[in-house]
Amino acid sequence: MGSSLAIPALTKDLVRVLIDADSISRRVDELAHQINDAYANIEGRLILVGVLKGSFILTADLCRKLTIPHVVDFIALSSYSGDRTSGNVRLLMDTRENMEDKHVLIIEDILDSGYTLDYLIRNFKARKPASVKTLVLLDKPDRHTVPVEIDYQGFTIPDVWVVGYGLDYNERYRTLPYIAEMYPQE
Numbered sequence: 376m377g378s379s380l381a382i383p384a385l386t387k388d389l390v391r392v393l394i395d396a397d398s399i400s401r402r403v404d405e406l407a408h409q410i411n412d413a414y415a416n417i418e419g420r421l422i423l424v425g426v427l428k429g430s431f432i433l434t435a436d437l438c439r440k441l442t443i444p445h446v447v448d449f450i451a452l453s454s455y456s457g458d459r460t461s462g463n464v465r466l467l468m469d470t471r472e473n474m475e476d477k478h479v480l481i482i483e484d485i486l487d488s489g490y491t492l493d494y495l496i497r498n499f500k501a502r503k504p505a506s507v508k509t510l511v512l513l514d515k516p517d518r519h520t521v522p523v524e525i526d527y528q529g530f531t532i533p534d535v536w537v538v539g540y541g542l543d544y545n546e547r548y549r550t551l552p553y554i555a556e557m558y559p560q561e
């Protein structure tokens with residue numbers, strides 16, 4: 376009682392806070408409003424598909440701000456080892472919901488090269504949904520290699536490695552409440 380929430384301090388490899396927790400929360404609010412409006416009158420169901428692991432916090436925050444009916448599903452992919460992209464997307468765990476005639480909204484933490492979202496959009500479109508749209512919290516335009524259409528975007532960021540709010544470096548820093556820029560020291 377009376378104790379304040381402990382916010383983890385920046386460590387030697389976290390350079391600066393790029394986006395603080397309040398700014399993330401306000402932006403997620405705005406995105407939720409846009410989605411509430413856009414999907415207000417759809418026929419059929421809205422399925423949010425969070426891309427694990429990076430989008431689990433974003434998906435949890437966003438879905439609790441939606442006032443329209445929806446279901447939450449997840450997919451797990453892997454294309455990274457450390458901070459290098461392989462361009463080789465692997466499906467680790469598939470979704471459970473049947474997407475046929477449903478509206479699918481992919482929830483992704485960050486758009487970097489575009490390989491992951493390009494793979495997902497193609498893969499989901501083959502499942503005959505009513506629509507496939509994308510929400511990306513962070514966009515690194517300098518890194519785009521494959522063109523991908525983003526329907527909802529949180530923030531544009533420079534080409535730096537970021538951690539926190541779901542994003543990690545070799546599984547570290549994923550649960551920081553803010554998004555920080557980092558330089559790996561080891």
Ligand code: XMP
Nearest residue numbers: 429485486487488489490491536537542543
């Ligand atoms: P692509 O290149 O396929 O990458 O667009 C998307 C995935 O790459 C990961 N990624 C990052 N993860 N900090 C992270 O923690 C970053 O700065 C970063 N950049 C890319 C992420 O998993 C994303 O889903």
Ligand code: MG
Nearest residue numbers: 426429430484
């Ligand atoms: Mg990811």
